[in-house]
Amino acid sequence: MTDYLPSLPTIVALVKIGLLIGGLMTAAAYLVLVERWMAAWVQDRKGPNRVGIPLTKVRLFGLGQPLADGLKIILKEDFTPKHVDKVLYTAAPLVILAASLAIFAAIPFGSSLPPIPALGLAGEEPLLVAPGLDVGVLWVFALSSIAVYGVLLGGWASNNKYGFLGGLRSSAQLVAYEIPLGLGLLGVVLAAGSLKLDTIMNAQASTGVWYAFAQPLGFIVFLVAAFAEAARLPFDLPEAEQELVGGYHTEYSGIKLLLFLVAEFLHMVTAAFLIVIMFLGGWHLWGVTGSGPVETWTVALLRFAVLSAKILGVILFFMLVRWSWPRFRFDQLMNLAWKVMLPLGLVNLVTVAAIEEFRPQLVAAVGEGAAKTAAIAIPWVVFFVGWIAAGMLTPSGTDNTPIRTHGPLDIEHELVEV
Amino acid sequence: MKPTDPAITWLEEKPLGLAERLYLPLFVGGLATTARHLVSPKVTVSFPEQRPTVGNPLIYRGVHRLNRDEEGRVKCVACFLCATACPAHCIDIVATESPWPDREKYPESFQIDELRCIFCGMCEEACPVDAIELTSLLDLTGKSREEMIFDKEKLLSVYDMTKDAEPMKSASLGGTL
Numbered sequence: 304m305t306d307y308l309p310s311l312p313t314i315v316a317l318v319k320i321g322l323l324i325g326g327l328m329t330a331a332a333y334l335v336l337v338e339r340w341m342a343a344w345v346q347d348r349k350g351p352n353r354v355g356i357p358l359t360k361v362r363l364f365g366l367g368q369p370l371a372d373g374l375k376i377i378l379k380e381d382f383t384p385k386h387v388d389k390v391l392y393t394a395a396p397l398v399i400l401a402a403s404l405a406i407f408a409a410i411p412f413g414s415s416l417p418p419i420p421a422l423g424l425a426g427e428e429p430l431l432v433a434p435g436l437d438v439g440v441l442w443v444f445a446l447s448s449i450a451v452y453g454v455l456l457g458g459w460a461s462n463n464k465y466g467f468l469g470g471l472r473s474s475a476q477l478v479a480y481e482i483p484l485g486l487g488l489l490g491v492v493l494a495a496g497s498l499k500l501d502t503i504m505n506a507q508a509s510t511g512v513w514y515a516f517a518q519p520l521g522f523i524v525f526l527v528a529a530f531a532e533a534a535r536l537p538f539d540l541p542e543a544e545q546e547l548v549g550g551y552h553t554e555y556s557g558i559k560l561l562l563f564l565v566a567e568f569l570h571m572v573t574a575a576f577l578i579v580i581m582f583l584g585g586w587h588l589w590g591v592t593g594s595g596p597v598e599t600w601t602v603a604l605l606r607f608a609v610l611s612a613k614i615l616g617v618i619l620f621f622m623l624v625r626w627s628w629p630r631f632r633f634d635q636l637m638n639l640a641w642k643v644m645l646p647l648g649l650v651n652l653v654t655v656a657a658i659e660e661f662r663p664q665l666v667a668a669v670g671e672g673a674a675k676t677a678a679i680a681i682p683w684v685v686f687f688v689g690w691i692a693a694g695m696l697t698p699s700g701t702d703n704t705p706i707r708t709h710g711p712l713d714i715e716h717e718l719v720e721v
Numbered sequence: 722m723k724p725t726d727p728a729i730t731w732l733e734e735k736p737l738g739l740a741e742r743l744y745l746p747l748f749v750g751g752l753a754t755t756a757r758h759l760v761s762p763k764v765t766v767s768f769p770e771q772r773p774t775v776g777n778p779l780i781y782r783g784v785h786r787l788n789r790d791e792e793g794r795v796k797c798v799a800c801f802l803c804a805t806a807c808p809a810h811c812i813d814i815v816a817t818e819s820p821w822p823d824r825e826k827y828p829e830s831f832q833i834d835e836l837r838c839i840f841c842g843m844c845e846e847a848c849p850v851d852a853i854e855l856t857s858l859l860d861l862t863g864k865s866r867e868e869m870i871f872d873k874e875k876l877l878s879v880y881d882m883t884k885d886a887e888p889m890k891s892a893s894l895g896g897t898l
Binding site: 341344346348349626627628691694 | 739742743744745748751752754755756758759760761762763764765767
């Protein structure tokens with residue numbers, strides 16, 4: 304009789320997808336407001352504080368601003384220039400947004416809900432769209448690479464110098480930083496012994512040692528690479544306004560531009576999620592949320608709150624960094640990726656592998672407690688040594704001194720000879 | 722100028738020290754600066770609710786006014802010096818014979834197009850009798866172009882409105898009158 308109704312797991316999955324996409328879109332809109340506030344506060348201004356409830360004079364600290372911004376950009380003319388490749392031009396924003404939303408299928412946005420017998424949910428319901436996916440990290444990594452296609456397609460299809468250069472730069476940057484990103488990630492996967500983000504969080508919760516403390520070098524490498532992958536300052540070369548107008552989305556306007564901008568914010572949110580889940584303990588906080596099954600709603604909500612607070616903190620850090628550090632030049636960016644982050648990532652990976660391999664021998668030799676301390680102390684020693692070595696050994700960049708023997712303006716003698 | 726020109730002093734870039742090569746101290750310094758500004762007092766003036774402070778009203782160049790003399794008559798003697806001095810040609814005066822014995826002419830009509838005015842203050846400088854002055858009124862708005870052409874009555878009313886807050890500049894500045 305109820306054959307035509309979707310099964311319970313389907314309904315649950317659809318509800319989760321709805322919650323996640325709705326939540327992410329709202330979050331992206333409000334993060335734009337937060338970003339503008341941060342920018343204003345850092346510059347000693349007050350920031351948007353006028354728009355409140357529409358059609359009233361209630362201001363609400365400017366909380367209506369995202370609605371106004373969204374309406375404005377949606378109602379703007381969606382102009383398609385004559386010289387673009389129409390199919391690719393339209394596909395690019397869709398590709399980038401779809402990819403950055405699909406990533407969240409494998410990212411847990413909380414721990415799990417306690418059993419709800421009334422709805423027929425007998426077990427814990429994990430707050431994750433695709434809970435059965437064993438290769439969550441791979442999924443995230445693969446889809447974040449697809450975002451490069453969106454950027455490259457947008458730049459190429461625009462048929463515009465700035466767009467093309469932005470697309471090229473962007474692809475070079477994103478491809479280069481995927482390697483340190485992957486190396487930072489491998490250390491965590493190795494230590495947790497799983498590609499599931501859930502398991503990685505549980506591993507940190509059960510030992511109480513977040514991977515940021517156990518693998519400081521991996522954390523730094525991953526953090527820097529995540530900044531570059533999200534194209535945030537100091538690595539925002541894909542759309543360096545001063546040089547490239549808007550970069551790969553120079554030719555875009557209206558709702559297509561909005562899709563690009565939302566996708567960019569989602570990249571930042573994804574990066575924050577990954578940093579928190581893999582290195583900052585996810586929903587775990589000492590004394591507040593411990594490991595173990597979720598039996599009550601209090602535990603479930605507390606874990607959700609801790610995770611959200613951590614993610615917000617990381618996002619605020621992203622926004623603060625934007626106004627703190629100057630942008631890297633392109634050659635410096637590449638130097639950092641290939642000559643600093645790649646070796647450091649490898650060093651971290653080898654350290655983690657060695658510790659995991661020799662842990663039983665270590666425990667047998669010095670006992671459980673001392674082995675645990677050593678497993679944290681050794682990576683920190685490696686971290687400082689590696690950092691200083693990288694600082695001392697890597698070239699500090701190109702020689703910026705002008706060539707004095709023959710400058711670009713020194714053509715007078717040539718004119719005389721002619 | 723050639724790079725070898727003796728007038729150019731070439732400065733050598735200092736080699737990077739350990740702190741700069743490790744990035745970290747500079748990153749912390751940058752973050753500390755932004756974090757300090759994040760919480761420091763804001764300089765924004767929330768305009769309609771909060772009025773900006775005008776440093777010195779005597780030298781502020783806002784909306785014009787036409788001053789009155791002790792008997793309440795317009796001070797202007799319709800000499801056209803302000804209209805001649807005006808670089809934006811926004812002053813339009815129609816002079817006629819004065820009904821009073823102490824001057825030959827007076828302005829029958831005196832119009833300033835506030836939309837053309839560039840608020841340079843040349844009219845104020847040019848006036849031999851300190852009849853035209855710029856006040857410190859700064860929020861000048863209107864709903865039509867016609868409304869923004871100020872005639873004699875309006876300019877006199879600006880004087881009536883501001884005379885208590887801003888006395889005539891001639892007295893305090895040692896003007897001609």
